[in-house]
Every structure is written in C-alpha cells, then in structure tokens.
Amino acid sequence: MKIEVVHEIHMRGLTKTFFLALLALLCITHVLGTDDNYSYINITVLHSATAQGAVCLDGSPPAYHLDRGHGTGLHSWVIYLDGGGWCNNISDCLNRSTKFLGSSTKMKRQSFFGGILHNTSKENPEFHNWNRVRVKYCDGASFTGDVEQINPENKLYFRGARIFKAIMEDLWCKGMKNAENAILTGTSAGGLATILNCDKFKSLLPGSARVKCVASAGFFIDGKTITGTSHIQEMYEEIVSLHGSAKNLPSACTSAMEPSLCFFPQNVVSYIQTPLFIINSVYDSWQINNTLVPSYLDPQHAWKGCIKNISSCTSSQLIIIRAFGVEFLKIFGALPPCFTRGYFLTSCYSHGDILSTSYWYNTTSPRLLSKTIAEAVGDWYFERAGFQHIDPYPDVKNCK
Secondary structure: OOOOOOOOOOEOOEOHHHHHHHHHHHOOOOOOEOOOOOEEEEEEEOHHHHHHOOOOOOOOOOEEEEEOOOHHHOOEEEEEEOOOOOOOOHHHHHHHOOOOOOOHHHOOOEEEEOHHHOOOOOOOOOOOOOEEEEEOOOOOOOOOOOOOOOOOOOOOOOOHHHHHHHHHHHHHHOOHHHOOEEEEEEEOHHHHHHHHHHHHHHHHOOOOOEEEEEEEOOOOOOOOOOOOOOHHHHHHHHHHHHHOOHHHOOHHHHOOOOHHHHHOHHHHHHHOOOOEEEEEEOOOHHHHHHHHOOHHHOOOOOOHHHHHOHHHOOHHHHHHHHHHHHHHHHHHHOOOOOOOOEEEEEOEOOOOOOOOHHHHOOOOOOOEOOEOHHHHHHHHHOOOOOOEEEOOOOOOEOOO
C-alpha cells in the first residue's frame, strides 16, 4: 500500500530510516502528523491545465494539495483557497512571478493541513475525514483574472479564473462529481476568492449536493485611509483592470455598478445565492495596516509600533482604529438580511486564518456564545442551528 506523505519525525532512539521501515512494515497509509500537530501533504502540479491556458503569473502550471477522505467523509469535500494579497501593477506582478505566489516552480513540495483541513476529530470535529484540498494561489487576483493576450515584454499571464476552473474540473474527475457535501473556503485573498467564486463553485457540483461557502478574513471593506483617501478602492480598480477580472465577477453586481466595486464583498454578498458564512474581525489587522494606514502615509513610522502591537497605540491612534471598527460594522450591518447566511465577527486585532488550529478549534480560540469558529460553522453547515453573531466587546482587543 502507498504511503502518501512522510514528514520527518525525530524520535529518541529511532533513526529516520528505521522509522520509515517500521511504517512500511505496518502498512500505515494515513498522512503522518508532525510535532506541531499538523500534517504535511504532497503537491499535485496540474500540468494538463496549461493546455487551457490555466497558468500562474509566470506561465507555470497551477497546483494543489489533496488529502483523501475516508469513512463517512468519502463523498464530502472541503476546498481551501490560499491567500496572499494581490498584485495591481506590472512591477508588483513581475516580482510575484519569481516567488511562490506567482509560480508553481517556487512552491514548497508539501503544505501543512491544519484547522479546517486537519485530519483528526480532536482538532477538526466536523470535517477531519472529508476530502480536503488546499489550492495554491499564484495568479494575484483572487482567482478572477482572464487576459488572453500575453505581453511579449513582461511575459505575464493573468489567468486566475482559468486556474480555478481547471482545478475544479480535475477534482471533479477525482471524485468530486459524486460529492454529497462540499465547502469552498479560504482566508484573506482566498476568503475574498471564496465569496467571488461561491456561486460558480455551486454550479460545478451535483445538484443534490449540500454546497456552502465559508470566507475567513476576506470581508475587505471600501474604507478610507487616515487622510480620507480611497487607497483600497484605487488598488482594486487597478487589479480588476490589469487582470481582466470584470467578466468573472458576479454579473448581477457588475450590471449594477462599476466592476471594480464588485471586488468588495459589501457590494457583492447580497447577490450570492449559495449559503455563505463570513468569519472576520471588525478590527482586521490587515485592513488596519493597509486600508487605514498604508505605508506611504506613514513616512515617519508614527504608526509602526501601534500597528505591530495595539498595546503601544496612543489614545489618538486608538480613536482612529475604533472609528474604523464602527465603519466596518456600519457597512456589514447594511447588508440585506439573509437567513441562510452565517457570520462570526470578533473584536480581535487579527487577520485570522482558519488553517490555524488555535484559531479554528482550540481552548484559546475566539468564542462567541461559548462556541468556537469550528462549532459555529459546523452547526450552520449541517443546519443544526443558525449562527449570526458579533462580538459585543466594544473595543479592539488582543487575542491569543
């Protein structure tokens, strides 16, 4: 039988060679956990996708990691979309194309599976035995881009939407066509991609399947900077234009407003038909760092200490951060009510990743109504109970 992945484990009195031999003797086939309680899964580089033009920024094929389900989870799937920001101009995209966020040739051959992708019931009670997939991010536009023409000077490819389609088709052939349950999820830029591709994902699955989406730290608001300018809106305009994303954003939204505005969840969530669960912090640290205080507005580094640790913020800085939280809640509260939607909004100064077990399901995990994120999502997904709650704590706080 095949051992899918073997991670180096240090054991007192046992050499690595002897340990591997012991595993072979026992015919252990399951992915091995590591000392940090994660498992590491080998990469699958999808070379066949290049025929469809589904390639990373540098033209290399896309990639993902798959850990097969078993038992009651054999026909259930969790698809996790990696995050990693965006590139909004040629210079930034060229830089990304030389690294793992723009080229599969630069990606690690193994990726850790924790949190919602963890393989034990202790760390991931609801989804541990599902087919779990981690899709690598290498297009720079949250899997939305599609520009046919390649600039001969920079040789960059903007093909994120094709990557999403090609990987989903490959997973379909590997068993997702028989899915009974499926979740599309992701964090940060992957959380945004989850929202933007949610209905598309639903359309690719069997009609009888229970399909829902879970977006973590992906609710980026159209907020202002400390000087009142619209930095994030300008950046999104550049991303959508450069990557040709407009045609791959929800059409109900793009027919109602400028396509770049449909990169903001606040403008697109109401058009999404598939059940969606939103996990976010009202004081999202990435948004404080980049939407509220982009580096070019802090040349004297007056915000550096505060951004690194909110305990170091001055009273005037805290007032500005609190105002951002108020604006976040105002925008979120303006969404039309929807009984199929779930949300778990914390007051943590964080950009939480549901691949982190300590964030997803742990004694130190954020809790609302005494529930961890994993418990809230599980109850919502299986329709045991709805979950629409916001941390009542009236201020930004440090969380473990």
